[in-house]
Amino acid sequence: MSLKVSAVAVFGALPFAIAAALALANRRFFGKNVIDAVLHIPLVLPPVVVGYILLLIFGTRAPLGAWLLNHFGIRFVFSWTGAALASGLLTFPFQVRAIRFAVESIDPRLHAAAETLGAGWFDRAANLVLPLALPGIVAGAITAFAVSLGEFGAIITFVSNIPGETRTLPLAIYAALQTPGAEAEAARLSALSIVLALLGLALAELANRRARAVTGP
Amino acid sequence: MSIEIAVRQRYGNFDLDAAFRVERNGITALFGPSGAGKTTVLYAIAGLLRPEGGRIAIDGRVVFDEAAGVFVPPRERRVGYVFQDARLFPHFTVERNLRFGWRRSANPMPETGIAGIVLLLGLAPLLQRKPANLSGGEKARVALGRALLASPEVLLLDEPLAALDAARKNEILPYLERLRDEARLPMIYVSHSLDEVSRLAQEIVILKQGGVAASGPIFDVLTDLRLPDFTGASPFGAIIETTVARHIASSGLTALSFAGGELLVPRMEHAIGTRLRTHIRAEDVMIALEEPRAISANNVLSATIDGLRESTPEHIDLRLLCGATPLIARITRASGKRLELRQGLQVFAIVKSVTVAPQIS
Numbered sequence: 001m002s003l004k005v006s007a008v009a010v011f012g013a014l015p016f017a018i019a020a021a022l023a024l025a026n027r028r029f030f031g032k033n034v035i036d037a038v039l040h041i042p043l044v045l046p047p048v049v050v051g052y053i054l055l056l057i058f059g060t061r062a063p064l065g066a067w068l069l070n071h072f073g074i075r076f077v078f079s080w081t082g083a084a085l086a087s088g089l090l091t092f093p094f095q096v097r098a099i100r101f102a103v104e105s106i107d108p109r110l111h112a113a114a115e116t117l118g119a120g121w122f123d124r125a126a127n128l129v130l131p132l133a134l135p136g137i138v139a140g141a142i143t144a145f146a147v148s149l150g151e152f153g154a155i156i157t158f159v160s161n162i163p164g165e166t167r168t169l170p171l172a173i174y175a176a177l178q179t180p181g182a183e184a185e186a187a188r189l190s191a192l193s194i195v196l197a198l199l200g201l202a203l204a205e206l207a208n209r210r211a212r213a214v215t216g217p
Numbered sequence: 218m219s220i221e222i223a224v225r226q227r228y229g230n231f232d233l234d235a236a237f238r239v240e241r242n243g244i245t246a247l248f249g250p251s252g253a254g255k256t257t258v259l260y261a262i263a264g265l266l267r268p269e270g271g272r273i274a275i276d277g278r279v280v281f282d283e284a285a286g287v288f289v290p291p292r293e294r295r296v297g298y299v300f301q302d303a304r305l306f307p308h309f310t311v312e313r314n315l316r317f318g319w320r321r322s323a324n325p326m327p328e329t330g331i332a333g334i335v336l337l338l339g340l341a342p343l344l345q346r347k348p349a350n351l352s353g354g355e356k357a358r359v360a361l362g363r364a365l366l367a368s369p370e371v372l373l374l375d376e377p378l379a380a381l382d383a384a385r386k387n388e389i390l391p392y393l394e395r396l397r398d399e400a401r402l403p404m405i406y407v408s409h410s411l412d413e414v415s416r417l418a419q420e421i422v423i424l425k426q427g428g429v430a431a432s433g434p435i436f437d438v439l440t441d442l443r444l445p446d447f448t449g450a451s452p453f454g455a456i457i458e459t460t461v462a463r464h465i466a467s468s469g470l471t472a473l474s475f476a477g478g479e480l481l482v483p484r485m486e487h488a489i490g491t492r493l494r495t496h497i498r499a500e501d502v503m504i505a506l507e508e509p510r511a512i513s514a515n516n517v518l519s520a521t522i523d524g525l526r527e528s529t530p531e532h533i534d535l536r537l538l539c540g541a542t543p544l545i546a547r548i549t550r551a552s553g554k555r556l557e558l559r560q561g562l563q564v565f566a567i568v569k570s571v572t573v574a575p576q577i578s
Contacts, residue, residue, distance in 0.1 A: 107304075109300070109302070109304050110304055110306060112265050112291075112298075112300075112304070113298070113300060113304035113306075114306075114317070115264075115265065115290070115291040115292050116263050116264075116265070116291050116292070116294075116296060116297065116298040116318075116364070116367075117292075117317050117318030117321060117363065117364075117367050118292045118293075118318055118321030118322060118367060119292060119317070119321055120292055123321070127317075128306065131308045132307070132308055
């Protein structure tokens with residue numbers, strides 16, 4: 001459950017993260033700082049508050065939530081897709097930061113060279129920026145994935161703790177701790193969580209090294 | 218093919234206001250000290266910079282006209298640019314780098330054209346390598362090939378040799394010479410090295426403090442007595458076009474013919490008929506009023522003084538016409554006074570064979 005939620009969260013947010021990173025990197029425009037700040041809000045807000053805000057927007061009685069439910073049958077509340085939405089939103093800044101850093105570390109002089117060879121903006125984004133930033137994108141996704149595995153507050157607030165539907169790893173650990181006699185279960189799940197976190201960090205480091213190898217001399 | 222260039226751009230300490238025309242295929246050097254605005258002019262031609270004023274037209278096609286509000290983006294200008302730092306794409310192989318512009322060209326050249334350029338620049342052994350595994354000279358050649366494969370109408374070269382050591386420079390120069398002679402394409406070559414320019418260029422535009430100080434065929438501009446003013450302390454002397462006329466086995470000399478006489482140099486290996494550009498430094502030319510008989514120098518050329526200039530408090534520079542070929546001589550003011558040199562005087566220019574350095578052109 002946890003892996004599915006995190007994977008959907010990370011890959012669902014990826015296109016938006018790439019778009020946001022490309023828009024913010026190496027450019028100045030009116031309102032850039034505001035957008036930058038808004039993107040970082042999930043990082044500084046207590047996750048419970050994010051969950052509450054999501055509830056206000058996507059709750060079945062909230063206008064948007066009701067509209068989605070009536071027209072498309074999409075219900076985020078109390079469903080695993082809602083958990084993915086909350087995770088994706090909370091880990092979005094991690095992805096944007098990693099991708100933006102990778103994009104900004106690409107030598108801007110290569111753009112001038114590509115332009116004189118006939119490449120327009122989208123062409124350069126697809127053939128120059130994304131391949132060169134790929135290691136950064138992978139690193140960002142892995143970091144976001146690891147962080148989203150640990151997401152608790154927003155999920156429990158927004159979609160509750162439903163076994164088999166929205167019970168991710170941290171929620172399962174929490175539930176086990178609340179149940180008398182399930183300490184062994186909690187310890188086992190915690191160990192799993194530690195292994196996953198370490199694995200994520202190792203993969204992210206590997207991606208970083210790869211990044212340096214590609215953009216190096 | 219002609220390129221009209223007028224660029225105005227204000228800087229902190231000086232104004233760039235340069236206008237010139239390039240009327241022919243081959244290499245036109247844009248020469249000047251660092252900070253004279255050379256790269257700015259190239260950026261403006263390529264469209265990588267929008268100048269504050271001016272007009273640029275390539276073969277009548279206006280790509281920039283401030284007054285008319287025309288600014289064609291770089292990718293639509295068909296202007297090739299070879300950067301000083303090569304700027305190869307690090308994630309592509311040499312082959313993909315080469316084909317980058319070709320694939321985006323409006324009328325891509327046929328595969329035989331690609332093969333021709335790969336051959337011309339000796340790129341075949343490099344095709345599968347990544348830029349990180351190339352030497353500086355190899356990178357410069359790949360950058361040249363990449364720009365050429367995009368079928369540009371003009372090729373801009375921004376000090377492509379400046380980052381290379383002398384050995385690497387000598388490795389690239391023959392490729393540039395072949396390119397100049399074989400590619401029917403105007404090239405604007407930015408350099409602050411008069412040596413490179415005098416070896417490669419057919420025309421020269423000298424920029425000084427943001428303006429065009431002199432321009433014209435290289436043989437004329439380099440024998441303009443005001444040249445030291447434009448170039449500062451750069452070496453000064455005439456470049457003459459010569460052809461290997463004969464080898465004289467008995468004396469170990471080679472005779473080079475030029476419009477106005479013959480020049481004897483230490484024996485060279487080049488075949489008879491080879492065209493060589495020969496640099497004769499102003500300091501290496503002696504002046505005599507009477508033809509000297511017993512003298513070690515092999516070259517005693519009859520010449521007319523075409524112009525004199527007191528270039529420094531100690532020196533006089535002379536422009537001599539040897540037939541139709543101009544030569545430059547630098548002598549002390551004391552010598553000039555003693556010989557009573559003046560314009561129109563018939564003299565003998567004496568050039569030691571060992572000071573002459575002919576190069577293939």
